[in-house]
Amino acid sequence: MSRRGQPNVATPGRRQVILDAALACFEDTGVAATTIEQIRDRAGCSIGSLYHHFGGKEGVASALFIDGISDLNAGLLQRLDDCSNAEQGVRTCVLHYADWVTRQPELARFLVHAREINFAPEARAELKAIYQRHFGAVFTWFGRFVLRGDMKQLPPETYIPIISGPIEDYARQWLSGRTRTPLAEVAEVFADAAWNAVRAR
Amino acid sequence: MSRRGQPNVATPGRRQVILDAALACFEDTGVAATTIEQIRDRAGCSIGSLYHHFGGKEGVASALFIDGISDLNAGLLQRLDDCSNAEQGVRTCVLHYADWVTRQPELARFLVHAREINFAPEARAELKAIYQRHFGAVFTWFGRFVLRGDMKQLPPETYIPIISGPIEDYARQWLSGRTRTPLAEVAEVFADAAWNAVRAR
DNA sequence: ATTTAGATTAGAATTTGATTCTATAATATG
DNA sequence: CATATTATAGAATCAAATTCTAATCTAAAT
Incomplete structure:
Protein backbone atom coordinates (compact mmCIF):
# COMPACT_ATOMS: atom_id res chain seq x y z
CA MET A 1 0.00 0.00 0.00
CA SER A 2 1.17 3.49 0.75
CA ARG A 3 0.44 4.39 -2.78
CA ARG A 4 0.53 8.14 -2.62
CA GLY A 5 -0.08 11.10 -0.34
CA GLN A 6 -2.20 10.78 2.76
CA PRO A 7 -2.82 14.41 3.58
CA ASN A 8 -3.38 15.16 7.20
CA VAL A 9 -6.51 16.29 8.88
CA ALA A 10 -7.11 19.94 8.36
CA THR A 11 -4.43 21.91 10.13
CA PRO A 12 -5.46 25.51 9.88
CA HIS A 53 2.78 27.92 1.93
CA PHE A 54 6.12 29.63 1.57
CA GLY A 55 7.87 28.57 -1.61
CA GLY A 56 11.09 27.70 0.18
CA LYS A 57 13.36 28.66 3.03
CA GLU A 58 13.69 32.21 1.83
CA GLY A 59 9.91 32.57 1.87
CA VAL A 60 9.71 31.33 5.44
CA ALA A 61 12.43 33.75 6.46
CA SER A 62 10.69 36.66 4.73
CA ALA A 63 7.42 35.97 6.49
CA LEU A 64 9.14 35.71 9.85
CA PHE A 65 11.06 38.90 9.19
CA ILE A 66 8.02 40.88 8.14
CA ASP A 67 6.00 39.67 11.13
CA GLY A 68 8.81 40.60 13.50
CA ILE A 69 9.49 44.04 12.10
CA SER A 70 5.80 44.85 12.03
CA ASP A 71 5.41 43.96 15.67
CA LEU A 72 8.46 45.96 16.67
CA ASN A 73 7.30 49.01 14.74
CA ALA A 74 3.73 48.88 15.94
CA GLY A 75 4.90 48.76 19.54
CA LEU A 76 6.99 51.88 19.14
CA LEU A 77 4.21 53.92 17.59
CA GLN A 78 1.91 52.89 20.40
CA ARG A 79 4.34 54.00 23.06
CA LEU A 80 5.10 57.27 21.27
CA ASP A 81 1.41 58.09 21.60
CA ASP A 82 1.87 58.47 25.34
CA CYS A 83 4.84 60.82 25.02
CA SER A 84 4.39 64.54 25.16
CA ASN A 85 7.82 66.01 24.63
CA ALA A 86 10.95 65.45 22.60
CA GLU A 87 13.02 63.97 25.38
CA GLN A 88 10.35 61.43 26.26
CA GLY A 89 10.05 60.51 22.59
CA VAL A 90 13.75 60.00 22.11
CA ARG A 91 14.08 57.97 25.28
CA THR A 92 11.08 55.88 24.31
CA CYS A 93 12.68 54.93 20.99
CA VAL A 94 15.66 53.56 22.85
CA LEU A 95 13.82 51.95 25.74
CA HIS A 96 11.19 50.33 23.56
CA TYR A 97 13.87 48.66 21.48
CA ALA A 98 15.60 47.38 24.60
CA ASP A 99 12.34 46.05 26.03
CA TRP A 100 11.30 44.37 22.82
CA VAL A 101 14.63 42.62 22.34
CA THR A 102 14.61 41.49 25.96
CA ARG A 103 11.14 40.08 25.67
CA GLN A 104 11.69 38.12 22.47
CA PRO A 105 15.38 37.48 22.09
CA GLU A 106 14.98 34.64 19.58
CA LEU A 107 12.99 36.73 17.15
CA ALA A 108 15.32 39.67 17.74
CA ARG A 109 18.34 37.51 17.04
CA PHE A 110 16.76 36.42 13.82
CA LEU A 111 15.92 39.96 12.74
CA VAL A 112 19.42 41.14 13.45
CA HIS A 113 21.11 38.29 11.67
CA ALA A 114 18.69 38.14 8.80
CA ARG A 115 19.66 41.45 7.30
CA GLU A 116 21.76 39.62 4.74
CA ILE A 117 19.02 37.34 3.45
CA ASN A 118 18.28 37.70 -0.23
CA PHE A 119 14.61 38.43 0.00
CA ALA A 120 12.49 37.98 -3.08
CA PRO A 121 11.38 41.14 -4.90
CA GLU A 122 7.85 40.95 -3.49
CA ALA A 123 9.10 40.64 0.07
CA ARG A 124 11.47 43.50 -0.56
CA ALA A 125 8.70 45.69 -1.87
CA GLU A 126 6.52 44.88 1.11
CA LEU A 127 9.34 45.68 3.52
CA LYS A 128 10.04 48.94 1.77
CA ALA A 129 6.42 49.94 2.11
CA ILE A 130 6.43 49.00 5.78
CA TYR A 131 9.54 51.05 6.44
CA GLN A 132 8.23 54.06 4.58
CA ARG A 133 4.98 54.03 6.47
CA HIS A 134 6.70 53.55 9.80
CA PHE A 135 9.43 56.12 9.42
CA GLY A 136 6.94 58.52 7.93
CA ALA A 137 4.89 58.26 11.11
CA VAL A 138 7.94 58.58 13.34
CA PHE A 139 9.19 61.67 11.52
CA THR A 140 5.77 63.23 11.68
CA TRP A 141 5.77 62.68 15.42
CA PHE A 142 9.20 64.23 15.95
CA GLY A 143 8.96 66.94 13.31
CA ARG A 144 7.19 69.51 15.48
CA PHE A 145 9.88 69.28 18.16
CA VAL A 146 12.59 70.01 15.65
CA LEU A 147 10.61 72.96 14.32
CA ARG A 148 9.94 74.17 17.85
CA GLY A 149 13.68 74.10 18.53
CA ASP A 150 13.68 71.40 21.19
CA MET A 151 15.87 69.19 19.06
CA LYS A 152 18.86 69.98 16.89
CA GLN A 153 18.24 70.48 13.22
CA LEU A 154 20.22 67.73 11.48
CA PRO A 155 20.27 66.07 8.07
CA PRO A 156 17.07 64.00 8.26
CA GLU A 157 18.73 60.69 7.47
CA THR A 158 20.99 61.03 10.50
CA TYR A 159 18.39 61.07 13.28
CA ILE A 160 17.65 57.38 13.26
CA PRO A 161 21.25 56.21 13.32
CA ILE A 162 22.07 58.68 16.09
CA ILE A 163 19.13 57.73 18.27
CA SER A 164 18.82 54.01 17.59
CA GLY A 165 22.28 53.04 16.37
CA PRO A 166 23.90 52.60 19.77
CA ILE A 167 21.19 50.51 21.43
CA GLU A 168 20.92 48.37 18.31
CA ASP A 169 24.66 47.84 18.27
CA TYR A 170 24.68 46.90 21.92
CA ALA A 171 21.68 44.62 21.47
CA ARG A 172 23.51 42.82 18.68
CA GLN A 173 26.42 42.19 21.02
CA TRP A 174 24.19 41.04 23.80
CA LEU A 175 22.18 38.75 21.54
CA SER A 176 25.31 37.11 20.25
CA GLY A 177 26.61 36.55 23.75
CA ARG A 178 29.62 38.82 23.52
CA THR A 179 28.29 40.88 26.40
CA ARG A 180 26.59 39.83 29.59
CA THR A 181 25.07 42.97 31.06
CA PRO A 182 21.34 42.77 30.32
CA LEU A 183 19.85 45.42 28.11
CA ALA A 184 17.67 46.68 30.92
CA GLU A 185 20.74 47.63 32.92
CA VAL A 186 22.28 49.79 30.23
CA ALA A 187 19.22 51.02 28.38
CA GLU A 188 19.06 54.24 30.40
CA VAL A 189 22.65 55.00 29.52
CA PHE A 190 21.81 54.75 25.85
CA ALA A 191 18.68 56.81 26.33
CA ASP A 192 20.75 59.55 27.97
CA ALA A 193 23.33 59.39 25.22
CA ALA A 194 20.71 59.63 22.52
CA TRP A 195 19.04 62.61 24.11
CA ASN A 196 22.37 64.36 24.68
CA ALA A 197 23.23 63.82 21.04
CA VAL A 198 20.09 65.41 19.60
CA ARG A 199 18.86 67.92 22.18
CA ALA A 200 19.14 71.56 21.32
CA ARG A 201 21.50 73.26 23.72
CA MET B 1 45.98 12.53 -23.13
CA SER B 2 44.12 14.46 -20.50
CA ARG B 3 44.34 11.52 -18.20
CA ARG B 4 44.35 13.28 -14.89
CA GLY B 5 45.27 16.55 -13.31
CA GLN B 6 47.45 19.03 -15.10
CA PRO B 7 48.32 21.37 -12.29
CA ASN B 8 49.22 24.84 -13.36
CA VAL B 9 52.56 26.45 -13.17
CA ALA B 10 53.32 27.64 -9.72
CA THR B 11 50.89 30.37 -8.80
CA PRO B 12 52.07 31.76 -5.51
CA HIS B 53 43.45 26.65 0.51
CA PHE B 54 40.20 27.45 2.23
CA GLY B 55 38.17 24.33 2.85
CA GLY B 56 35.04 25.80 1.29
CA LYS B 57 33.06 28.97 0.86
CA GLU B 58 32.88 29.61 4.56
CA GLY B 59 36.67 29.45 4.76
CA VAL B 60 37.02 31.97 1.96
CA ALA B 61 34.58 34.26 3.69
CA SER B 62 36.40 33.95 7.02
CA ALA B 63 39.71 34.85 5.47
CA LEU B 64 38.23 37.84 3.70
CA PHE B 65 36.53 38.93 6.89
CA ILE B 66 39.64 38.65 9.01
CA ASP B 67 41.74 40.51 6.47
CA GLY B 68 39.18 43.28 6.26
CA ILE B 69 38.69 43.72 10.00
CA SER B 70 42.42 43.71 10.55
CA ASP B 71 42.96 46.46 8.03
CA LEU B 72 40.14 48.54 9.47
CA ASN B 73 41.44 48.15 13.02
CA ALA B 74 45.05 48.83 12.17
CA GLY B 75 44.09 52.04 10.42
CA LEU B 76 42.25 53.32 13.46
CA LEU B 77 45.10 52.66 15.88
CA GLN B 78 47.44 54.46 13.53
CA ARG B 79 45.27 57.52 13.39
CA LEU B 80 44.68 57.54 17.15
CA ASP B 81 48.44 57.90 17.54
CA ASP B 82 48.21 61.41 16.16
CA CYS B 83 45.44 62.47 18.51
CA SER B 84 46.18 64.28 21.72
CA ASN B 85 42.85 64.78 23.44
CA ALA B 86 39.58 62.99 24.01
CA GLU B 87 37.55 64.94 21.51
CA GLN B 88 40.07 64.31 18.74
CA GLY B 89 40.09 60.63 19.63
CA VAL B 90 36.33 60.27 19.57
CA ARG B 91 36.01 62.17 16.32
CA THR B 92 38.77 60.09 14.78
CA CYS B 93 36.93 56.87 15.57
CA VAL B 94 33.95 58.12 13.63
CA LEU B 95 35.81 59.78 10.77
CA HIS B 96 38.17 56.89 10.23
CA TYR B 97 35.27 54.50 9.85
CA ALA B 98 33.61 56.82 7.35
CA ASP B 99 36.82 57.18 5.35
CA TRP B 100 37.54 53.50 5.32
CA VAL B 101 34.07 52.55 4.15
CA THR B 102 34.18 55.22 1.47
CA ARG B 103 37.53 54.00 0.20
CA GLN B 104 36.64 50.32 -0.02
CA PRO B 105 32.90 50.01 -0.25
CA GLU B 106 32.97 46.45 -1.61
CA LEU B 107 34.95 45.12 1.30
CA ALA B 108 32.89 47.19 3.71
CA ARG B 109 29.67 45.85 2.24
CA PHE B 110 30.97 42.36 2.72
CA LEU B 111 32.01 42.97 6.32
CA VAL B 112 28.67 44.44 7.18
CA HIS B 113 26.63 41.72 5.55
CA ALA B 114 28.87 38.89 6.67
CA ARG B 115 27.99 39.18 10.32
CA GLU B 116 25.61 36.27 9.93
CA ILE B 117 28.12 33.86 8.47
CA ASN B 118 28.66 30.74 10.51
CA PHE B 119 32.38 30.95 10.95
CA ALA B 120 34.25 27.83 11.90
CA PRO B 121 35.49 27.61 15.50
CA GLU B 122 39.09 28.42 14.50
CA ALA B 123 38.03 31.53 12.62
CA ARG B 124 35.88 32.53 15.56
CA ALA B 125 38.74 32.12 17.97
CA GLU B 126 41.02 34.15 15.75
CA LEU B 127 38.45 36.92 15.46
CA LYS B 128 37.93 36.96 19.18
CA ALA B 129 41.64 37.37 19.74
CA ILE B 130 41.78 40.16 17.17
CA TYR B 131 38.91 41.99 18.82
CA GLN B 132 40.35 41.62 22.28
CA ARG B 133 43.70 42.99 21.22
CA HIS B 134 42.14 45.84 19.30
CA PHE B 135 39.62 46.94 21.88
CA GLY B 136 42.21 46.53 24.57
CA ALA B 137 44.41 49.01 22.75
CA VAL B 138 41.53 51.39 22.14
CA PHE B 139 40.45 51.32 25.79
CA THR B 140 43.99 51.90 26.92
CA TRP B 141 44.13 54.93 24.68
CA PHE B 142 40.88 56.42 25.98
CA GLY B 143 41.22 55.33 29.59
CA ARG B 144 43.28 58.27 30.76
CA PHE B 145 40.73 60.76 29.43
CA VAL B 146 37.98 59.12 31.39
CA LEU B 147 40.12 59.15 34.51
CA ARG B 148 41.05 62.75 33.90
CA GLY B 149 37.36 63.62 33.70
CA ASP B 150 37.27 64.74 30.07
CA MET B 151 34.80 62.01 29.22
CA LYS B 152 31.79 60.69 31.08
CA GLN B 153 32.26 57.62 33.20
CA LEU B 154 29.97 54.99 31.68
CA PRO B 155 29.63 51.21 31.78
CA PRO B 156 32.66 50.16 29.73
CA GLU B 157 30.72 48.07 27.23
CA THR B 158 28.63 51.09 26.23
CA TYR B 159 31.36 53.37 24.85
CA ILE B 160 31.80 51.59 21.56
CA PRO B 161 28.12 51.39 20.67
CA ILE B 162 27.64 55.03 21.62
CA ILE B 163 30.59 56.29 19.61
CA SER B 164 30.58 53.96 16.64
CA GLY B 165 27.00 52.70 16.49
CA PRO B 166 25.51 55.66 14.61
CA ILE B 167 28.11 55.92 11.86
CA GLU B 168 28.06 52.16 11.40
CA ASP B 169 24.30 52.18 11.14
CA TYR B 170 24.38 55.00 8.60
CA ALA B 171 27.15 53.30 6.65
CA ARG B 172 25.04 50.16 6.44
CA GLN B 173 22.21 52.18 4.95
CA TRP B 174 24.50 53.92 2.51
CA LEU B 175 26.19 50.71 1.45
CA SER B 176 22.88 49.07 0.73
CA GLY B 177 21.71 52.02 -1.33
CA ARG B 178 18.89 53.10 0.96
CA THR B 179 20.52 56.48 1.38
CA ARG B 180 22.29 58.69 -1.11
CA THR B 181 24.14 61.30 0.90
CA PRO B 182 27.81 60.24 0.88
CA LEU B 183 29.40 59.38 4.18
CA ALA B 184 31.82 62.26 3.87
CA GLU B 185 28.94 64.71 3.93
CA VAL B 186 27.45 63.46 7.17
CA ALA B 187 30.50 62.13 8.97
CA GLU B 188 31.01 65.39 10.87
CA VAL B 189 27.45 65.26 12.13
CA PHE B 190 28.08 61.83 13.58
CA ALA B 191 31.39 62.94 15.01
CA ASP B 192 29.63 65.83 16.78
CA ALA B 193 26.90 63.54 18.04
CA ALA B 194 29.42 61.03 19.38
CA TRP B 195 31.37 63.69 21.20
CA ASN B 196 28.23 65.26 22.65
CA ALA B 197 27.15 61.87 23.91
CA VAL B 198 30.34 61.08 25.82
CA ARG B 199 31.89 64.42 26.80
CA ALA B 200 31.87 65.36 30.41
CA ARG B 201 29.78 68.45 30.89
C1' DA C 1 72.02 15.72 -9.95
C1' DT C 2 68.65 12.62 -7.53
C1' DT C 3 65.67 11.53 -4.29
C1' DT C 4 62.10 12.47 -1.29
C1' DA C 5 58.50 14.91 1.47
C1' DG C 6 55.26 18.20 1.50
C1' DA C 7 52.46 21.49 -0.88
C1' DT C 8 49.52 22.50 -4.64
C1' DT C 9 46.63 21.58 -8.45
C1' DA C 10 43.14 19.03 -11.15
C1' DG C 11 38.71 17.18 -11.87
C1' DA C 12 35.81 12.92 -11.45
C1' DA C 13 32.81 10.78 -8.10
C1' DT C 14 29.89 11.14 -4.38
C1' DT C 15 26.86 13.16 -1.17
C1' DT C 16 23.71 16.39 0.36
C1' DG C 17 20.28 19.53 0.06
C1' DA C 18 16.82 22.29 -2.70
C1' DT C 19 13.12 22.27 -5.82
C1' DT C 20 9.72 20.42 -8.89
C1' DC C 21 6.09 17.56 -9.98
C1' DT C 22 2.12 14.58 -9.79
C1' DA C 23 -1.23 12.44 -7.06
C1' DT C 24 -4.39 12.51 -3.23
C1' DA C 25 -7.35 14.33 0.14
C1' DA C 26 -9.82 18.01 2.53
C1' DT C 27 -12.74 22.03 2.31
C1' DA C 28 -15.66 25.28 0.44
C1' DT C 29 -19.12 26.69 -2.91
C1' DG C 30 -22.88 26.55 -6.00
C1' DC D 1 -23.72 16.28 -4.30
C1' DA D 2 -20.85 17.95 -8.06
C1' DT D 3 -17.09 20.89 -8.73
C1' DA D 4 -13.34 24.11 -7.78
C1' DT D 5 -9.89 25.45 -4.73
C1' DT D 6 -6.69 24.73 -1.33
C1' DA D 7 -3.67 21.87 1.32
C1' DT D 8 -0.98 17.87 1.86
C1' DA D 9 2.21 14.03 0.76
C1' DG D 10 6.37 12.25 -0.90
C1' DA D 11 8.87 10.47 -5.00
C1' DA D 12 11.69 12.23 -8.66
C1' DT D 13 14.75 15.50 -10.30
C1' DC D 14 18.18 18.99 -10.17
C1' DA D 15 21.93 21.76 -8.43
C1' DA D 16 25.41 22.61 -5.46
C1' DA D 17 28.81 21.27 -1.92
C1' DT D 18 32.24 18.22 -0.56
C1' DT D 19 35.32 14.36 -0.83
C1' DC D 20 38.71 11.77 -2.83
C1' DT D 21 42.47 10.09 -5.70
C1' DA D 22 45.91 11.15 -8.80
C1' DA D 23 49.14 14.17 -10.88
C1' DT D 24 52.49 17.80 -10.69
C1' DC D 25 55.32 21.11 -8.64
C1' DT D 26 58.83 23.00 -5.15
C1' DA D 27 62.30 22.83 -2.11
C1' DA D 28 65.29 20.53 1.03
C1' DA D 29 68.49 16.77 1.84
C1' DT D 30 71.87 13.89 0.27
Missing part, protein backbone atom coordinates in the same frame (compact mmCIF):
# COMPACT_ATOMS: atom_id res chain seq x y z
CA GLY A 13 -2.51 26.68 11.95
CA ARG A 14 -0.02 24.92 9.73
CA ARG A 15 1.43 28.17 8.51
CA GLN A 16 2.20 29.38 12.00
CA VAL A 17 3.49 25.96 13.04
CA ILE A 18 6.02 26.14 10.23
CA LEU A 19 7.06 29.66 11.17
CA ASP A 20 7.59 28.63 14.79
CA ALA A 21 9.56 25.59 13.77
CA ALA A 22 11.71 27.68 11.47
CA LEU A 23 12.50 30.22 14.17
CA ALA A 24 13.48 27.42 16.53
CA CYS A 25 15.75 25.91 13.88
CA PHE A 26 17.30 29.26 13.05
CA GLU A 27 17.99 29.72 16.73
CA ASP A 28 19.60 26.29 17.04
CA THR A 29 21.58 26.12 13.87
CA GLY A 30 21.76 29.59 12.41
CA VAL A 31 19.76 30.80 9.44
CA ALA A 32 22.28 29.83 6.80
CA ALA A 33 22.86 26.35 8.11
CA THR A 34 19.31 25.17 8.74
CA THR A 35 17.91 23.00 6.01
CA ILE A 36 14.40 22.72 4.71
CA GLU A 37 14.43 19.16 6.00
CA GLN A 38 15.09 20.32 9.56
CA ILE A 39 12.22 22.78 9.44
CA ARG A 40 9.93 20.22 7.86
CA ASP A 41 10.85 17.69 10.51
CA ARG A 42 10.32 20.07 13.42
CA ALA A 43 7.06 21.34 12.02
CA GLY A 44 5.91 17.79 11.38
CA CYS A 45 4.75 18.60 7.87
CA SER A 46 5.63 17.51 4.38
CA ILE A 47 7.92 19.19 1.90
CA GLY A 48 4.95 19.81 -0.32
CA SER A 49 3.10 21.65 2.40
CA LEU A 50 6.06 23.80 3.23
CA TYR A 51 6.59 24.79 -0.38
CA HIS A 52 2.90 25.33 -0.84
CA GLY B 13 49.36 34.39 -5.48
CA ARG B 14 46.63 31.84 -5.91
CA ARG B 15 45.30 32.42 -2.42
CA GLN B 16 44.86 36.13 -3.01
CA VAL B 17 43.45 35.56 -6.48
CA ILE B 18 40.73 33.42 -4.96
CA LEU B 19 39.98 36.00 -2.27
CA ASP B 20 39.64 38.74 -4.87
CA ALA B 21 37.41 36.59 -7.03
CA ALA B 22 35.25 35.77 -4.05
CA LEU B 23 34.82 39.40 -3.07
CA ALA B 24 33.82 40.25 -6.61
CA CYS B 25 31.28 37.42 -6.64
CA PHE B 26 29.89 38.40 -3.27
CA GLU B 27 29.48 41.92 -4.56
CA ASP B 28 27.70 40.74 -7.72
CA THR B 29 25.49 38.05 -6.32
CA GLY B 30 25.45 38.40 -2.56
CA VAL B 31 27.30 36.17 -0.15
CA ALA B 32 24.55 33.62 0.30
CA ALA B 33 23.84 33.20 -3.38
CA THR B 34 27.34 32.87 -4.80
CA THR B 35 28.40 29.34 -5.46
CA ILE B 36 31.80 27.75 -5.17
CA GLU B 37 31.65 27.22 -8.92
CA GLN B 38 31.30 30.95 -9.57
CA ILE B 39 34.28 31.72 -7.41
CA ARG B 40 36.29 28.92 -8.96
CA ASP B 41 35.44 30.15 -12.42
CA ARG B 42 36.31 33.77 -11.72
CA ALA B 43 39.53 32.82 -9.99
CA GLY B 44 40.45 30.49 -12.83
CA CYS B 45 41.38 27.67 -10.49
CA SER B 46 40.17 24.18 -9.75
CA ILE B 47 37.80 23.01 -7.07
CA GLY B 48 40.64 21.10 -5.50
CA SER B 49 42.78 24.16 -5.23
CA LEU B 50 40.02 26.16 -3.68
CA TYR B 51 39.28 23.53 -1.09
CA HIS B 52 42.96 23.03 -0.44
